[in-house]
Amino acid sequence: MLNRLTAVLFALTVSICVSGVMAESAHVTKPRIIISTDIGGTDPDDNQSIIHLMMYSDCFDIEGLVSSPSFGDGSVNELLREIDVYEKGFPVLKKYYAGLMTPDDLRKLSKQGRKGLAPYEGFGSSTEGSEWIVKCARKESDRPLYVLVWGTLEDVAQALHDAPDIKDRIRVYFIGGPNKKWGVNSYTYIAKNFPDLWMIENNATYRGLISNGKNDDGYYDKHIAGAGHMGTDFKNYYDGRVKMGDTPSLLYMMNGDPNDPTGESWGGSFERISESPYTIFDRDTNERDSVAPYSVVEYRFTGPKVSDDNIGKEFFTFRIDRQDWPGVYIGNGNYAVRYSPKQPAKLSYETFSDIEELNGHKGELTVTTIWPGGKTPDGITLGNNWFTDRQDPNLFEGPWQGSVTVRKFRKEVLDNWSERWSRLK
Numbered sequence: 001m002l003n004r005l006t007a008v009l010f011a012l013t014v015s016i017c018v019s020g021v022m023a024e025s026a027h028v029t030k031p032r033i034i035i036s037t038d039i040g041g042t043d044p045d046d047n048q049s050i051i052h053l054m055m056y057s058d059c060f061d062i063e064g065l066v067s068s069p070s071f072g073d074g075s076v077n078e079l080l081r082e083i084d085v086y087e088k089g090f091p092v093l094k095k096y097y098a099g100l101m102t103p104d105d106l107r108k109l110s111k112q113g114r115k116g117l118a119p120y121e122g123f124g125s126s127t128e129g130s131e132w133i134v135k136c137a138r139k140e141s142d143r144p145l146y147v148l149v150w151g152t153l154e155d156v157a158q159a160l161h162d163a164p165d166i167k168d169r170i171r172v173y174f175i176g177g178p179n180k181k182w183g184v185n186s187y188t189y190i191a192k193n194f195p196d197l198w199m200i201e202n203n204a205t206y207r208g209l210i211s212n213g214k215n216d217d218g219y220y221d222k223h224i225a226g227a228g229h230m231g232t233d234f235k236n237y238y239d240g241r242v243k244m245g246d247t248p249s250l251l252y253m254m255n256g257d258p259n260d261p262t263g264e265s266w267g268g269s270f271e272r273i274s275e276s277p278y279t280i281f282d283r284d285t286n287e288r289d290s291v292a293p294y295s296v297v298e299y300r301f302t303g304p305k306v307s308d309d310n311i312g313k314e315f316f317t318f319r320i321d322r323q324d325w326p327g328v329y330i331g332n333g334n335y336a337v338r339y340s341p342k343q344p345a346k347l348s349y350e351t352f353s354d355i356e357e358l359n360g361h362k363g364e365l366t367v368t369t370i371w372p373g374g375k376t377p378d379g380i381t382l383g384n385n386w387f388t389d390r391q392d393p394n395l396f397e398g399p400w401q402g403s404v405t406v407r408k409f410r411k412e413v414l415d416n417w418s419e420r421w422s423r424l425k
Helices: 004-019 045-055 076-096 103-108 128-137 154-162 164-169 178-182 184-193 205-209 219-224 228-234 248-254 410-422
Strands: 032-037 061-067 110-112 145-149 170-175 198-202 270-272 278-281 296-302 314-320 323-331 334-339 345-352 362-367 386-389
Touching: 032 045, 032 128, 045 076, 045 228, 045 248, 045 410, 061 076, 061 128, 076 103, 076 110, 076 228, 103 110, 110 128, 128 145, 128 154, 128 164, 145 248, 154 164, 154 184, 164 170, 170 178, 170 248, 178 184, 184 296, 184 334, 198 248, 205 248, 205 410, 219 228, 219 410, 296 323, 314 334
Parallel strands: 032 061, 032 145, 061 110, 145 170, 170 198, 198 386, 278 296
Antiparallel strands: 270 386, 296 334, 314 323, 314 345, 323 334, 345 362
8 A cells, every 4th residue: 555655745746747847856656557458459549548648658657558459450569659659749748748758668668468368268378468567566666556458458367367466566447348348258367366456447437538429529620630740640540539438547547546446536436346247147048137237247058068178169159249259168068158248238149050059049138227236146256446337327428337427527638638739739
């Protein structure tokens, strides 16, 4: 835990960072962070968030940038390309924000993590990225290491598997929702094996920063257009519309007390949960069967008993919400697939396999509106430091639970950022 002096110094850092120029000689405490990002994959909002991070790099002790692409062509090269863009604006920005990290320093911290999703067991082989997380976590420091996860939890799960001793040295802020859906196996591994991990599981709150589609406020044209190479690059992602669904993890560190997830911050306010809902169905379901959004759902089917050498191998495809998921053998004639619904919905599914017993299963599933909902028979008991989206109905925006706790600060956040963009014009 941070001692009282460290906490005071951290608060001083925050106030300087978000209000104006940080003096180069200021002796203040910054939060230690590692970013795990799927930049260059299927969703370009990570590019927007990386640009934001680099422009505010004076606010953090950045110890790593890990490329963890679950899908697509993402790699560490996309991180390096964005750093090259930042380098072109850096000489101007550093005149005003002396504590900004240099492009060369950021390049040295860029590491390649896992490409693709973890198997059913939730981990695979170590990567440069997972090893870097372990190395940074084991540094002697009176400050915790915050791991801000913008994609799936693959490299975090691998790091914890390889080095369980780091569990009490890291704090994880996870942008979940769709990322939890894709990385359901790595999430399940962490929740089951490290329930005492300090975790903010942000499944919907982050949506408060995303502009409202056609009702975008024109922020790009007002504040970013004409801001040099970085401004031009920003236009490449969502035509400049501010999405940045991962940026609330940074905002949480910039404004508020990161030791207290239940307090207010630019990056949201959260509440403790004691159970991660987990539902195992050993039958086909119908619309009367319901689960909470963002929960873990596992379907199990009985088929031919084969040798244990086949455990973990794919034997059927589970198609739900127009997407395919691998169903694997788990032993003793049992086969399974996991899924995590990304939002309230009515879903239908079907299975496909060359094995008769596994082919042609069909059913429906109702995803309710409140996470985590009631207790589930197979729920994962969590420790005292697992936090997630607030359930107060007044904090919803449409189906997005807790979103208001970020939305209320959106204008303040963007107004603060506009000052930095103006330096590049």
